[in-house]
Amino acid sequence: MISSTNNPTQLSTPIHLASSPVQLESHKQTEREIPSMGIVEEAHNVRVVGEGDRTIVLAHGFGTDQSVWRHLVPHLVEDYRVVLFDNMGAGPTNPDYFDFDRYATLEGYVLDLLAILEELRVQSCIYVGHSVSAMIGAIASISRPDLFSKLVFLSASPRYSSSAATLLFPSRYLNDMDYYGGFEQEDLDQLFEAMRNNYKAWCSGFAPLAVGGDMDSVAVQEFSRTLFNIRPDIALSVGQTIFKSDVRHLLSLITVPCHIIQSTKDLAVPVVVSEYLHKHLGGDSIVEVMACEGHLPQLSSPDIVTPVLLNHIRYDIAV
Numbered sequence: 568m569i570s571s572t573n574n575p576t577q578l579s580t581p582i583h584l585a586s587s588p589v590q591l592e593s594h595k596q597t598e599r600e601i602p603s604m605g606i607v608e609e610a611h612n613v614r615v616v617g618e619g620d621r622t623i624v625l626a627h628g629f630g631t632d633q634s635v636w637r638h639l640v641p642h643l644v645e646d647y648r649v650v651l652f653d654n655m656g657a658g659p660t661n662p663d664y665f666d667f668d669r670y671a672t673l674e675g676y677v678l679d680l681l682a683i684l685e686e687l688r689v690q691s692c693i694y695v696g697h698s699v700s701a702m703i704g705a706i707a708s709i710s711r712p713d714l715f716s717k718l719v720f721l722s723a724s725p726r727y728s729s730s731a732a733t734l735l736f737p738s739r740y741l742n743d744m745d746y747y748g749g750f751e752q753e754d755l756d757q758l759f760e761a762m763r764n765n766y767k768a769w770c771s772g773f774a775p776l777a778v779g780g781d782m783d784s785v786a787v788q789e790f791s792r793t794l795f796n797i798r799p800d801i802a803l804s805v806g807q808t809i810f811k812s813d814v815r816h817l818l819s820l821i822t823v824p825c826h827i828i829q830s831t832k833d834l835a836v837p838v839v840v841s842e843y844l845h846k847h848l849g850g851d852s853i854v855e856v857m858a859c860e861g862h863l864p865q866l867s868s869p870d871i872v873t874p875v876l877l878n879h880i881r882y883d884i885a886v
Contacts, residue, residue: 607686610664611652611679615687616640619647622689623880626680628698628722629809630777630794630802631863632657635697638869642877645698650692652683656805658796665801673812676703684714693880695719698835698862699809706814708823719879721872722862724836725844726813755810759803766799766839776834779861786867801871815847822850826879830868832860 582607601831607613614633617623623643626635627678633651654676656665669675680703684692694715696704701723764868774791775782782788794802825848827841857875859868865876 601669607679607682610655610660611683612651612659613650613683613687614652615648617644617647617649619643619645621646622648622650622692624650624652624680624684624689624692624694624704625697625849626652626694626700626704627654627657628696628863629805630773630790630797631697632659632793632796634789634793635863635866638865639876642873643880647880650683650687650689655679656797656801658793659876662798665798665804667804670804673699673703673706673808673814676700677707678710680704680707681711681714684711689714692714693717693719695721695876695880696723697721697865698723699812701868702812702814705821705825706817706821707822709817712823715823717824717826717883718821719828719876720844721828721865721876722830722833722836723827723844724840725815725818755807758810759807762799762803762806763851766793766802770794777862778867779832779834780867781829786861786863789866790863818844818847819849821848824850824884825852826884827852827854828872828875828879829856830859830861830864831856833862835862853879853884855879 593829596851603794613635625633625639627633627635632653640649640651653660655670656662666675669678676699691714692718694704694708696702696718698721701718702703703726704715704718705720705723770791771782775784775787776796778784778787778790780787781789797805825844827844829836829838829841831838841856845852847852855875857864857868857871857872861867864872
């Protein structure tokens with residue numbers, strides 16, 4: 568059993584939940600929202616490996632695809648049924664399937680996740696979500712808590728603030744009284760404009776900042792590859808959805824046990840965000856900060872991250 572961290576470090580300023588433009592609507596599965604069985608598998612490149620009785624779902628974040636889990640999967644296949652898939656808009660997916668209106672909010676991705684679980688007849692799973700996919704799984708658990716035995720968050724945030732953009736626009740970093748993180752709209756507009764004007768150049772600059780290494784590192788090269796494989800207009804749309812999302816007002820509704828894991832230094836997610844999540848989630852939660860850097864530690868520091876993930880996957884929170 569993993570002991571729960573019941574007394575997170577207190578933040579220097581008080582935190583209050585805020586309203587958000589992201590609306591959680593009904594996740595009732597309809598023929599329009601849930602594609603037919605064959606289409607879901609094809610659209611998301613769903614892959615199931617392993618022979619275990621328990622199911623683990625691995626969900627990647629922005630700029631990557633299911634290959635980001637390649638260091639973790641070999642450690643799971645003997646004991647678990649492992650479900651991997653690509654979020655719509657990721658490089659390996661068919662760009663013709665990307666609906667810009669559907670994916671203008673996180674709800675489109677939530678419906679996709681529920682569709683995949685429905686198609687695979689998953690009755691309960693351990694869900695491991697990286698970056699934005701952590702919140703996608705969390706929102707899905709609100710309407711269908713029965714589908715999730717636990718949520719494992721890696722580099723998660725309820726309101727994303729790209730510290731990569733902070734380095735570009737340090738004088739306008741927003742640190743208000745309610746939440747540590749986020750940007751003025753002008754900052755985001757400039758970030759999106761950089762993506763729009765020269766996506767390849769933006770990828771080359773963003774990858775080492777996000778991963779936390781130089782361009783010669785294997786992890787940076789891998790993230791650069793998957794990032795560049797996304798069609799630029801889709802990448803811009805997905806980036807806008809993520810960086811403008813705010814689901815803090817939903818945290819108290821998440822009652823499934825949550826394991827919150829992140830790097831000591833993450834340009835996109837400050838450590839205080841993990842403390843914020845731990846404080847505001849509606850169910851049991853635990854925080855572990857790893858001695859590594861970067862927003863994609865499963866790529867940059869697999870020797871550190873893989874054992875930590877396996878520990879949180881295999882053991883529950885001791886209440």
